[in-house]
Structures are given as structure tokens and as C-alpha cells.
Amino acid sequence: MLSLIYIDEFSSTPKYRQLANAIIEGIQKGKIKKGELLPSINEVSFEHYMARITVEKGYNYLKQQGIIDSIRGKGFYIKVDEVPRNLKIFLLFNKLSVHKKIIYDAFVQSIGDEGSIDFYIYNNDFNLLKRIIESRDRDYTHMVLIPHFLEGEEMAVDLINLLPKDKLILVDKLLPGVQGKFGAVYENFEKDIYQSLQEAKDKLVNYPSLRLIFPASSYYPKEIVQGFIHFCSDFAFDYQVVESLADLNVDKGQAYITVMEDDLISLLDRIRVQGLRLGKDIGILSYNETPIKRLLFDGISTISTDFEALGRKAAELVLTNERNKYENPFVYIPRASI
Secondary structure, three states, X not given: OHHHOOOOOOOOOOHHHHHHHHHHHHHHOOOOOOOOEOOOHHHHHHHHOOOHHHHHHHHHHHHHOOOEEEEOOOEEEEOOOOOOOOEEEEEEEOOOOHHHHHHHHHHHHHHHHHEEEEEEEOOOEHHHXXXXXXXXXXXXXXXXEOOOOOEOHHHHHHHHOOOOOOOEEEEEOOOOOOOOOOEEEEOOXXXXXXXXHHHOHHHHOOOOEEEEEOOOOOOOOOHHHHHHHHHHHHOOOEEEEEOOHHHOOOOOXXXXXXXXXXXXXXXXXXXXXXXXXXXXXXXEEEEOOOHHHHOHHHOOEEEEXXXXXXXXXXXXXXXXXXXXXXXXXXXXXXXOOO
16 A cells, blocks of 8 residues: 555645545545555655654544544554545646735635645746646646746647646636637736726826836736836826836835835835835835735735635636636725825
């Protein structure tokens, strides 16, 4: 039975769940039978270089699910003849961040006990994504992917087009060129920023000069820049797209839109050092709502998709096996920073 347990060191799925999922899969495939003793906690720990507490947590999880039981002095054994074949989800995130964690938590909570999840992070790197996908040989029921890349997007489209579309769900972004009928819940980046800036216009007119800080190395879609320029042109705002804060003087009478959290923190630090009054001398509108932005400098105004809704809807597409595409809600949240 030890040979049936596979722990992937590169997976972001907790090892105790990987252990439990491997045993469940062994039962489903008929390789592990009712009444069989499981390897001892020490054996699994030694064989797979896992902490004993991790193995124990995996076994306790299976026990809570009614799949295994234990006898004092003998150990753990398989309690059931079979385990219903549940969903097996291959979940791929481009990175981890505060808002990505919100998506992940909402997705996992909505899936509940209906499926097992193998979770990977590819760090916006197409080559790493390719290696992860090509190294997996499990028969997944669904492949859920957030497709953001620093480079290699055209190659990513070619790779994704090789995946079975009846299993594919894209989250957060639609990639032009991905063909076939697949599920998706996505942001409409150009339209979203344009409409949100329209909502904020009564505040923004106090700052005749708008600056979008959009680093050249950002994985954020260029449609954000297009929507920003479109808004500024339509409503006669002086504007500038800035690739680096280092190239910019922070002066009174300007409002800044940040997409990266690092740029937001750097900008706030410069405002503090220069003694500028946020929301009076200078304005800030930050991309992506996170809980801390309610508290920073009496509140940072944000424009943001609903990350919790994004995760819930992606899970719904998995649970219903639906293959439609849905635009996720996007909101402007006014606070004291503009």
C-alpha cells in the first residue's frame, strides 16, 4: 500500500490531503480493499519524508470521513467497500496573494467534500505551467486555471488548446485564441476600469492629472491601460501611464491608480515623507480590494472584481459541469483616499 501513496513536493495541496486523496483513489480503483491495514504512521513518515503529525492528520481526516477506523494495538484499517467517485480537480493559480487567497478559499469552501483538489502555483511562468501539466497523469474531472503570464501567452494558448475542453474552466481572464466550448468566469478588464472611473469621476475631477502606474513587467492585462486611456480621452483628463514610480515626481494635484501592491505601499510612504494630505493634496485609487485597504490612511479607494464571487462561481461551474462563460462583478469602493 505504501507504493500507492504519492506525495508531490511541488503541489501546494497540503500533504495530509494528498495522503488522504491517494488512499481514497486506491479504494476507488479497487487496489485497496475493505479490512486492509494501513501502513503505520511511522512507516509512511519514513517512506515519504513526512512529519508524523502530518500523517496522523491525514489518517484522522479519513477517519472523520468514515473511510477508515482504528483498533488499539493494531492500527488503522479500511472500513468501507468503496468510496463514491467524486470530483478530481486540477487547480492552477498564477501566483499567491491576498486576493488570490480569497478566490482559493471561496472555491474550496464551495466544493466542500464533493471533490479532491490538487493545487499548483506556476508563478506567471509558462514553462513552469507546461511542466506541471505534462507531469500529471491523474484522470482529472476538471482543470481550473487562472491564465496570467509575464511572457509566452501565445504558447500558453497553444498548450491550453490541447487540454480537453469538457474539463476546462478558465478563471479571472479569457485568453483570445482558446477554442472550443469550455467554462469561464472572468473580468472584462477594459470595460471594468472604464466604468469604475466613470463612477469615481465626481471625485477625480478634483485632480486634473491622472497617473496610472502600470509596470512593464506586470502580468496584468494591457486592456487595463486601454480602458484608462479611453476614459481620460473621453472626459478630457490629462493623463500619463507610468512604468515605474522611480521615474515619477509625486506632486500635489495628481491622482494615482495603482495595480501592484508594492507600488501602493511605496506611494503611501512617499506621501507620508513629503507631508502630503491623502484625499486632499493627492489622490489614490487602488486596483483589487483587500481587507487592509479599509484601514490604511483612513481608507484606500479601490476598483475591484468580487474575488469571493469569482471563486464561488468557478466552483459552481465545476459542480454543475456547466460550460458557459460569465463576466464577474466589478465594483468601485469610495473611501477617503480620493
